[in-house]
Amino acid sequence: MKLKISRILCLLMVLTGISLYSKAQGKAVILDADTVVVAPPDSTVQAVLQSADSASQVNKVKEVDMKPFKPNPTKAVIFSAILPGLGQIYNRAYWKLPIVYGGFMGCIYAITWNNKNYKDYSSAYFDLMYDVKNNPDDPKKWSESWVSIAKKNGYEPEKFITDTRWQDNIKRRKDYFRRYRDLSIIITAGVYAICMIDAYVDAQLFDFDISPDLSMRLEPMVMPKTSFSERIYGLNCSIKF
Known part of the structure; x- marks a missing residue:
């Protein structure tokens, strides 16, 4: 007798969990004690889900179609x-x-x-x-x-x-x-x-790209001694663009 009561309680707990889960997904339809069928969501829920999907798709299309402005x-x-x-x-x-x-x-x-x-x-x-x-x-x-x-x-x-x-x-x-x-x-x-x-x-020239690596450098320079001139010390000016 106790075993039957425990089985009935377990079955009730399973049915309760399935019914709570079906509130978010749809309605549960119980055919008999051993068979449970979850019906699809109603039309209102489907319309909300479809509108959300369409809005997300439109936003994705807009993000893809947006291009940087370039005047004619x-x-x-x-x-x-x-x-x-x-x-x-x-x-x-x-x-x-x-x-x-x-x-x-x-x-x-x-x-x-x-x-x-x-x-x-x-x-x-x-x-x-x-x-x-x-x-x-x-x-x-x-x-x-x-x-x-x-x-x-x-x-x-x-x-x-x-x-x-x-x-x-x-x-x-x-x-x-x-x-x-x-x-x-x-x-x-x-x-x-x-x-x-x-x-x-x-x-x-709206999108004309000017490289930011424009620099002028001053570096010490040493020219070695040769048979025609002495060693020379100076500055080397280089412009990089």
Whole structure:
């Protein structure tokens, strides 16, 4: 009797362990006292496991597909031509942006300032020539453009209108500001072209490898005595690259 009871207890313990194990893997189906079949996990557990597997596979694919960034020189030139500095942004050379936009701001200021002075002196010169020809003795009809310039330089307009040297001086000033306005425009175009060239070269040499083993060494040197010279002591300079 005791032997039967012990066998029944052992069987119950085995069945309990199998049922606990099946909670993680699936449901246990007991067909009879000696046969236990573990059913597969339900649909919810399968969906979770499949989504986890798919997510891990996607991450692996992304890790494999990731490549180091290398800019395209043609795209860099096109972007720089569309907007100055855009090529440098594409090449990830952000430190060059202050230089690019600082240069353009300086060029635009030079164009604006020289153009304003050119217009002022040009208008003053042509108005002065008109008044010299048509109204030399009628100060009320004189143009304010050249009168203000005369007063600014400390001259009386009555003397200014009869002095040919100052007429030539206004003409020279007009030509001076026009020349530097045109030069500023040319420099601006040059800066624009330099930005495009820099974007292309920077993209072309983006992955150019410079070996870190660049060194210069100074070593003592001794040249042995020969039949033509004495022993010489010195320094040997060697550059390794």
